[in-house]
Amino acid sequence: MEGPVCPLPLKHDDQIILGHGSGGRLTHDLIKNIFLPYLSSPPLLSGDDFARLTRPNGEVVVSTDCHIVSPLFFPGGDIGRLAVCGTVNDIAVSGAQPLYLTAGFILEEGLPVQTLVRILESMRIAAQEASIQIVAGDTKVVEKGKADGLFITTTGFGFLPEGRTINGSQAQPGDVILVSGSMGDHGIAVLAERGELGFSAEIQSDVAPLNGLIQDLLAAAPHTHVLRDPTRGGLATTLNEIAAQSQVGMLLYENTIPINPAVQAACEMLGFDPLYIANEGKIIAIVPPDEAEAALEAMHRHPYGKSAARIGEVTRNDAGRVLLKTRIGATRILDMLAGEILPRIC
Amino acid sequence: MEGPVCPLPLKHDDQIILGHGSGGRLTHDLIKNIFLPYLSSPPLLSGDDFARLTRPNGEVVVSTDCHIVSPLFFPGGDIGRLAVCGTVNDIAVSGAQPLYLTAGFILEEGLPVQTLVRILESMRIAAQEASIQIVAGDTKVVEKGKADGLFITTTGFGFLPEGRTINGSQAQPGDVILVSGSMGDHGIAVLAERGELGFSAEIQSDVAPLNGLIQDLLAAAPHTHVLRDPTRGGLATTLNEIAAQSQVGMLLYENTIPINPAVQAACEMLGFDPLYIANEGKIIAIVPPDEAEAALEAMHRHPYGKSAARIGEVTRNDAGRVLLKTRIGATRILDMLAGEILPRIC
Numbered sequence: 172m173e174g175p176v177c178p179l180p181l182k183h184d185d186q187i188i189l190g191h192g193s194g195g196r197l198t199h200d201l202i203k204n205i206f207l208p209y210l211s212s213p214p215l216l217s218g219d220d221f222a223r224l225t226r227p228n229g230e231v232v233v234s235t236d237c238h239i240v241s242p243l244f245f246p247g248g249d250i251g252r253l254a255v256c257g258t259v260n261d262i263a264v265s266g267a268q269p270l271y272l273t274a275g276f277i278l279e280e281g282l283p284v285q286t287l288v289r290i291l292e293s294m295r296i297a298a299q300e301a302s303i304q305i306v307a308g309d310t311k312v313v314e315k316g317k318a319d320g321l322f323i324t325t326t327g328f329g330f331l332p333e334g335r336t337i338n339g340s341q342a343q344p345g346d347v348i349l350v351s352g353s354m355g356d357h358g359i360a361v362l363a364e365r366g367e368l369g370f371s372a373e374i375q376s377d378v379a380p381l382n383g384l385i386q387d388l389l390a391a392a393p394h395t396h397v398l399r400d401p402t403r404g405g406l407a408t409t410l411n412e413i414a415a416q417s418q419v420g421m422l423l424y425e426n427t428i429p430i431n432p433a434v435q436a437a438c439e440m441l442g443f444d445p446l447y448i449a450n451e452g453k454i455i456a457i458v459p460p461d462e463a464e465a466a467l468e469a470m471h472r473h474p475y476g477k478s479a480a481r482i483g484e485v486t487r488n489d490a491g492r493v494l495l496k497t498r499i500g501a502t503r504i505l506d507m508l509a510g511e512i513l514p515r516i517c
Numbered sequence: 518m519e520g521p522v523c524p525l526p527l528k529h530d531d532q533i534i535l536g537h538g539s540g541g542r543l544t545h546d547l548i549k550n551i552f553l554p555y556l557s558s559p560p561l562l563s564g565d566d567f568a569r570l571t572r573p574n575g576e577v578v579v580s581t582d583c584h585i586v587s588p589l590f591f592p593g594g595d596i597g598r599l600a601v602c603g604t605v606n607d608i609a610v611s612g613a614q615p616l617y618l619t620a621g622f623i624l625e626e627g628l629p630v631q632t633l634v635r636i637l638e639s640m641r642i643a644a645q646e647a648s649i650q651i652v653a654g655d656t657k658v659v660e661k662g663k664a665d666g667l668f669i670t671t672t673g674f675g676f677l678p679e680g681r682t683i684n685g686s687q688a689q690p691g692d693v694i695l696v697s698g699s700m701g702d703h704g705i706a707v708l709a710e711r712g713e714l715g716f717s718a719e720i721q722s723d724v725a726p727l728n729g730l731i732q733d734l735l736a737a738a739p740h741t742h743v744l745r746d747p748t749r750g751g752l753a754t755t756l757n758e759i760a761a762q763s764q765v766g767m768l769l770y771e772n773t774i775p776i777n778p779a780v781q782a783a784c785e786m787l788g789f790d791p792l793y794i795a796n797e798g799k800i801i802a803i804v805p806p807d808e809a810e811a812a813l814e815a816m817h818r819h820p821y822g823k824s825a826a827r828i829g830e831v832t833r834n835d836a837g838r839v840l841l842k843t844r845i846g847a848t849r850i851l852d853m854l855a856g857e858i859l860p861r862i863c
Contacts, residue, residue, distance in 0.1 A: 187628040191658050205630060209637035231577060235619035235672055237657040273581035275670040282533040284551060291555035311583040312537050313861065317665040324621040324670035326581055515659065
């Protein structure tokens, strides 16, 4: 489970290790102790994956994401689809409608144009599906061996309907925790494509633009408190972030969390916990109890929410902690991911 | 002058070469023939470095830029200052006031935190100078040897005062062409720092946020037609882009173009033309003749415009071409940069 150890907090004479890109505790430490002292603003300090920008007539929502997945192509997607969907989803979980995307490409000398074209075509399709325009771009090339194929950084923005406040600090005791489908598919699909499973598995990444699903969900459950996509660090890390932001506890029921049997099997063989594995086409929704059933039904009607499930509730006790009631009836603390388990998965 | 040859147009079974990142003809070919068929929208098709986004109450301007400069530190700046200023300037040349920036970091495993901190501090100072907020970010880490220290992709946006239309297609015959200072400083400073000059030169990069200078310029010359920062590909390539967008000719007077003696000497030794070398703290302004003097005076009063000069005029003849009247009185065509001469300078 745990990656290489680096004593916290990170100090100026330490070195960056892979775990600093994990989305887990080391990433939080890097951001809190290294980035925020230098690059700080109210939106960055809020701890959400998006920035709400005040302007006279409404608010613009913006988010940025670097994509470095290896390999570039994997079952169910590729770096291009990932680059579009990752940022679309970060905007959509604010409750805003994503409208525009920028894309910056860092290409390695020697990259076959054919490869680039496959990726661009994939971006085009994903952008079309998400109904967004790619409005600005940049391309740089570095010498062979100075990058790994290509990296894509996307920045998205959208506009927020007035009066909508959905973010990680809105969870309230009594709220119901929903997920839109099975956990861990993306991370394990990428791992399988690298040949690191030691056996072949028919696991597809779930990478998808979720703004349509979220729109349907919000129509059914307009008082939704929190939406977030459990990417790096998985469900467990994402819920820990929200529990800390909202200063609430959470109680999950292990037997209700949807996990594909092939993902479960792969995780058991490798000693991974699927609750820490990245997803790229799933959302967590935290909704008031009286809207939970409507939210669940709305997700079930959408192609990307067929396996949506109610997995737990927000509690007053244990503020900042996520507890898991296991299949055998025990209760254990589900902590934030500590190090890195699967580098280069997004 | 010319980099490695790659037959145009780029085809699907070709490979990416360094010249595709040059900002010159090969980059244009890559964008036109490979990117635009897949990722296209009116703002991307306009050929400007920024996207104007229509919304009910005014327009948002956005631009994105990947930064891969090597080495990370050079006289006068570093990748952090470059990453802030490059994008601030791309927004400012639209006539918009840059307000917000996002930053995506791709870090190489093993990067000393000290190095990162120096760069972040430099970003902070540049952001403060430019009066912008960094509002969203992302960090990924790749294995040692899979990137070169770090890469930074920034996306900026600002808001455009109503009724302002400044872009590459607005140049008109009779307009005066101004530059805000000496050409080629940035590219040669980076080259010198790499030890590629073969001698030591006291050349500082000009990297700077130009929104303040542009604000002063526009107050003095409110009918300015075109503003652009001559980065990759230098003055010659940038003016060729504008000449093509506006379908006008241009005539430059070589003896009026400001060039630092040390840059001139370095270029002569290496066989470079300073008009093709990147700048990171200079603008080209194309203004109606009756506002040219006021524009020039406004630049002279600003710290970043002390060496501003009138270097030529827009002509009706030779549409799409830039001509240079040389010191000895001959006239030659100043073409767009063909290949790559200085990779990794921004």
